[in-house]
Amino acid sequence: MSNEAPSRRHFLGGTAAGLIGTAIEPARAQLAPSDARAAPAQAEPFYGPHQGGILTPMQDSLYFAAFDLSATTRADLIALLKSWTIAAARLTAGQPAEPGRQSTDAPPLDTGEALGLDPSRLTITFGFGPDMFTLNGADRYGLGAQRPAALVDLPRFAGDELVAGQCGGALCIQACANDPQIAFHAIRQLARIGYGQATLKWVQTGFSTANKTNGTPRNLMGFKDGTMNPTAAAAPPIVWAGAEGPAWMAGGTYMVTRRIRIALEHWDRMKIAFQEQTFGRHKTTGAPLGGTNEFEPANFTATDANGDYIIPETAHIRLAAPVNNGGAAILRRSYSYNDGANFVAERWPPWHQGIEYDSGLFFQAFQQDPRTGFIKLFARMSKIDALNQFTTHVGSAVFACPPGTREGGFIGQTLFTAA
Amino acid sequence: MSNEAPSRRHFLGGTAAGLIGTAIEPARAQLAPSDARAAPAQAEPFYGPHQGGILTPMQDSLYFAAFDLSATTRADLIALLKSWTIAAARLTAGQPAEPGRQSTDAPPLDTGEALGLDPSRLTITFGFGPDMFTLNGADRYGLGAQRPAALVDLPRFAGDELVAGQCGGALCIQACANDPQIAFHAIRQLARIGYGQATLKWVQTGFSTANKTNGTPRNLMGFKDGTMNPTAAAAPPIVWAGAEGPAWMAGGTYMVTRRIRIALEHWDRMKIAFQEQTFGRHKTTGAPLGGTNEFEPANFTATDANGDYIIPETAHIRLAAPVNNGGAAILRRSYSYNDGANFVAERWPPWHQGIEYDSGLFFQAFQQDPRTGFIKLFARMSKIDALNQFTTHVGSAVFACPPGTREGGFIGQTLFTAA
Numbered sequence: 133m134s135n136e137a138p139s140r141r142h143f144l145g146g147t148a149a150g151l152i153g154t155a156i157e158p159a160r161a162q163l164a165p166s167d168a169r170a171a172p173a174q175a176e177p178f179y180g181p182h183q184g185g186i187l188t189p190m191q192d193s194l195y196f197a198a199f200d201l202s203a204t205t206r207a208d209l210i211a212l213l214k215s216w217t218i219a220a221a222r223l224t225a226g227q228p229a230e231p232g233r234q235s236t237d238a239p240p241l242d243t244g245e246a247l248g249l250d251p252s253r254l255t256i257t258f259g260f261g262p263d264m265f266t267l268n269g270a271d272r273y274g275l276g277a278q279r280p281a282a283l284v285d286l287p288r289f290a291g292d293e294l295v296a297g298q299c300g301g302a303l304c305i306q307a308c309a310n311d312p313q314i315a316f317h318a319i320r321q322l323a324r325i326g327y328g329q330a331t332l333k334w335v336q337t338g339f340s341t342a343n344k345t346n347g348t349p350r351n352l353m354g355f356k357d358g359t360m361n362p363t364a365a366a367a368p369p370i371v372w373a374g375a376e377g378p379a380w381m382a383g384g385t386y387m388v389t390r391r392i393r394i395a396l397e398h399w400d401r402m403k404i405a406f407q408e409q410t411f412g413r414h415k416t417t418g419a420p421l422g423g424t425n426e427f428e429p430a431n432f433t434a435t436d437a438n439g440d441y442i443i444p445e446t447a448h449i450r451l452a453a454p455v456n457n458g459g460a461a462i463l464r465r466s467y468s469y470n471d472g473a474n475f476v477a478e479r480w481p482p483w484h485q486g487i488e489y490d491s492g493l494f495f496q497a498f499q500q501d502p503r504t505g506f507i508k509l510f511a512r513m514s515k516i517d518a519l520n521q522f523t524t525h526v527g528s529a530v531f532a533c534p535p536g537t538r539e540g541g542f543i544g545q546t547l548f549t550a551a
Numbered sequence: 552m553s554n555e556a557p558s559r560r561h562f563l564g565g566t567a568a569g570l571i572g573t574a575i576e577p578a579r580a581q582l583a584p585s586d587a588r589a590a591p592a593q594a595e596p597f598y599g600p601h602q603g604g605i606l607t608p609m610q611d612s613l614y615f616a617a618f619d620l621s622a623t624t625r626a627d628l629i630a631l632l633k634s635w636t637i638a639a640a641r642l643t644a645g646q647p648a649e650p651g652r653q654s655t656d657a658p659p660l661d662t663g664e665a666l667g668l669d670p671s672r673l674t675i676t677f678g679f680g681p682d683m684f685t686l687n688g689a690d691r692y693g694l695g696a697q698r699p700a701a702l703v704d705l706p707r708f709a710g711d712e713l714v715a716g717q718c719g720g721a722l723c724i725q726a727c728a729n730d731p732q733i734a735f736h737a738i739r740q741l742a743r744i745g746y747g748q749a750t751l752k753w754v755q756t757g758f759s760t761a762n763k764t765n766g767t768p769r770n771l772m773g774f775k776d777g778t779m780n781p782t783a784a785a786a787p788p789i790v791w792a793g794a795e796g797p798a799w800m801a802g803g804t805y806m807v808t809r810r811i812r813i814a815l816e817h818w819d820r821m822k823i824a825f826q827e828q829t830f831g832r833h834k835t836t837g838a839p840l841g842g843t844n845e846f847e848p849a850n851f852t853a854t855d856a857n858g859d860y861i862i863p864e865t866a867h868i869r870l871a872a873p874v875n876n877g878g879a880a881i882l883r884r885s886y887s888y889n890d891g892a893n894f895v896a897e898r899w900p901p902w903h904q905g906i907e908y909d910s911g912l913f914f915q916a917f918q919q920d921p922r923t924g925f926i927k928l929f930a931r932m933s934k935i936d937a938l939n940q941f942t943t944h945v946g947s948a949v950f951a952c953p954p955g956t957r958e959g960g961f962i963g964q965t966l967f968t969a970a
Contacts, residue, residue: 339730344668
């Protein structure tokens with residue numbers, strides 16, 4: 133925290149002096165010289181070899197925004213990324229979004245709803261979408277040749293019911309924090325700073341109890357979600373790009389997002405036993421069917437007295453297991469979402485129409501290469517996973533998340549020095 | 552907590568035994584007889600003279616649902632309210648929604664996503680809307696004569712842009728908790744239990760930092776929100792209905808909800824001084840203009856050197872103050888909302904079209920009588936409050952929240968014994 137960076141608790145200081153047109157002196161952070169650079173409580177680091185919000189233990193809240201880019205020149209895009217980098221570093225440290233003196237005769241350098249709150253473990257993660265490299269064939273920023281092969285256009289999967297307004301984007305910003313107001317505040321500041329250069333395309337809120345649950349958190353289907361996720365120790369080789377791709381992405385990763393609406397009303401009327409066969413796990417313990425412990429290996433060959441697999445052929449965990457996919461693995465970092473309720477009409481027995489939850493899972497997968505990660509895993513699952521009876525993928529996107537940056541650098545800098 | 556009520560942490564017990572068709576014995580709560588009725592940590596009481604979620608200190612998350620009633624008889628409606636009362640009491644205590652033995656050969660008695668989580672200070676508050684008393688002139692439940700005069704149809708206010716799908720309802724359930732998954736879980740269980748008798752009409756999520764802020768929390772406009780709210784000591788006579796209305800509502804209250812979309816993008820481009828004149832308060836301190844302390848009385852007569860009021864005639868706090876409204880007062884218990892973003896086109900200078908936040912404030916007011924509370928206060932504000940330049944009321948509803956109930960009773964019981 134530098135000397136000219138007031139902490140958020142002191143932003144604007146005493147505005148008794150804040151009469152119209154009077155520039156006011158921001159109060160300095162109340163820090164002794166010896167701890168002038170100490171991170172505040174509940175702050176996650178922003179600078180580093182990798183971006184935060186990927187291997188960072190999940191926070192309670194997500195606010196995710198995909199943007200279209202209206203910046204017309206490469207210089208404008210670089211300037212935007214520089215401004216965003218500075219603001220993101222400040223926000224994660226609990227400081228007002230923009231540096232400088234706040235005058236009451238000027239619009240806010242920070243919109244204020246985070247004043248008095250700690251950073252709540254805020255992380256801000258940037259990703260570059262295909263449209264940043266070329267858009268309708270135009271290479272606006274001279275980056276087309278640098279598009280990584282791994283930043284692949286996702287194929288159409290069986291069952292996809294994608295809504296254009298919830299897909300794609302030239303750039304994304306993921307804000308995660310232990311408070312939804314902090315996550316919203318972060319995206320809002322960055323969108324505000326990017327006015328005229330980047331425009332919102334779609335957004336998504338999410339929540340998770342990972343932070344509060346003793347063990348694996350549950351999704352809205354009531355099952356433990358993430359039992360097979362790689363541990364922090366095992367994740368890095370799965371997640372981080374390295375020498376196999378372009379040098380500018382070394383230390384970065386590829387993010388796939390899927391907005392998965394879940395027919396909760398239907399799911400809730402299924403027998404527990406059916407739910408368990410759908411997942412391949414017991415609901416309460418999370419143990420694979422036939423087992424007793426959540427973390428024991430699933431026995432995919434065990435059969436019952438009739439010779440049927442105890443973990444059915446269409447069970448979710450059978451299809452998702454790396455062991456059944458040539459070792460393909462991803463890091464999942466998914467948030468449940470609740471976007472209210474809207475009208476649904478079903479024209480087949482048992483017939484139903486009415487208001488249903490627009491809720492489900494905002495699935496996020498991070499991997500070194502989506503072609504050997506999410507795409508490989510989901511191609512078969514999309515066809516035969518028993519879960520598909522209750523899930524519909526309505527949003528989809530893929531982003532290249534560049535490596536982290538150092539103080540003084542900016543997010544994506546390696547791309548622009550490469551191109 | 553009765554003996555047959557397993558705590559949520561033990562629901563379904565070990566399901567190693569939970570094979571298809573096997574009824575399993577729920578594990579008992581691990582409670583010694585002496586503390587068998589002790590409330591778990593983070594539990595708010597459900598039973599009592601008043602409903603929870605009104606004077607209860609605000610929680611972090613709101614999930615609010617308005618329902619249409621499809622119950623065809625009075626007996627069906629009473630049965631629904633009895634089932635809901637039992638479930639609501641169980642949920643607030645952190646128990647599975649429905650009592651009884653869970654068989655794996657049956658749909659869930661509880662959908663499971665709250666397993667392993669504490670009650671997170673969950674409160675569940677029921678309200679009865681005009682449509683419960685009569686609907687299109689039909690008195691379905693023999694309750695028409697009991698509709699309180701205070702359960703008034705709100706007038707059309709200046710600037711209203713109400714969307715039918717976000718208004719009204721025969722009944723509402725408000726769930727507040729310190730975790731959004733717990734609030735969602737509660738509404739989901741009650742909607743599930745009410746299947747066939749009550750159907751979702753509209754829903755609303757919300758969040759607040761009241762619980763985390765040292766002092767008055769801030770809304771999405773960055774200002775402290777609730778400075779003038781009555782204290783816990785002052786609130787009861789403002790909130791609770793008494794001898795002035797029907798006996799069945801004594802100890803109840805009237806809730807007005809307004810879904811207020813805020814043009815945050817515009818607000819964020821206003822000068823701080825303009826924002827402060829709009830509210831009539833300093834942004835950082837929350838002090839009334841001309842003052843230095845948040846809680847000092849606003850001086851509505853003070854003028855500047857030009858003879859203009861320091862707190863402008865159209866400032867929000869001038870118009871909202873009880874002292875300027877013949878003492879009219881309400882208890883506000885409002886949550887910010889973030890429902891994503893959608894397309895907005897503005898056809899006047901400075902011209903703008905694009906994706907804007909669908910965010911703002913889900914305003915809730917509780918009072919003894921809306922005619923002398925919200926309606927009186929808002930009638931003038933809706934015409935001249937400077938805030939109106941940035942706010943649009945798109946949802947509206949009014950509900951009679953009956954008094955609380957005792958164990959063995961049910962919510963609304965006094966209404967049915969009166970009618």
